[in-house]
Amino acid sequence: MAIKIYIDQGHNRGVNAGAEGFGLYEQDVVWQVGMYLADLLNNTPGYEAKVSRPTIDTVLGYNATTSLAARVADATNWGADYFISIHANASTNPSYNGSEVLIYSNLSQSFPLAEAILQQIVAELGTKNNGVNINPRLYVLRRTAMPSLLVELAFITNPQDAEKLRNNQFDFAQAIYDGIRIELG
Numbered sequence: 001m002a003i004k005i006y007i008d009q010g011h012n013r014g015v016n017a018g019a020e021g022f023g024l025y026e027q028d029v030v031w032q033v034g035m036y037l038a039d040l041l042n043n044t045p046g047y048e049a050k051v052s053r054p055t056i057d058t059v060l061g062y063n064a065t066t067s068l069a070a071r072v073a074d075a076t077n078w079g080a081d082y083f084i085s086i087h088a089n090a091s092t093n094p095s096y097n098g099s100e101v102l103i104y105s106n107l108s109q110s111f112p113l114a115e116a117i118l119q120q121i122v123a124e125l126g127t128k129n130n131g132v133n134i135n136p137r138l139y140v141l142r143r144t145a146m147p148s149l150l151v152e153l154a155f156i157t158n159p160q161d162a163e164k165l166r167n168n169q170f171d172f173a174q175a176i177y178d179g180i181r182i183e184l185g
Ligand SMILES: [Zn+2]
Pocket: 010, 011, 018, 019, 026, 087, 088
């Protein structure tokens, strides 16, 4: 049985759009990173990946809440073993930078996977390590029955991070992939 990884490219073009910075749009960056990650996993024996947005124009739901619900329902119906939501962080303070992974609780089965993914992003992209943090309020973490995590790749509002989000989209996918392989085999 293959390990089934559901890759949620957070946000849409349109409703539930993400953050913006330096001409970059979160929904477009995370779409591409998710596609690269799905390709890497689907070319690995023992893994199967499904993305929430097969095309960059795929819109899930008709507002923020239904968009999140559609992603969780899709993963559940598919029988995902793990749910990985990909995002870019944003702040009104342009000095805020770095990578972070969010999980529902420190008892989550996804905790070691979250640590492995974060370590690989920091090692391979050179971003600041903002830690694995607990956030039980996030819909995609609290409404998923399978182990889930949310990756904040870097800050789209910080100039150095934004350059990485612009130029190193494959490298972010590779780092997440490497973290998955280190933890899950
Ligand atoms: Zn986001």
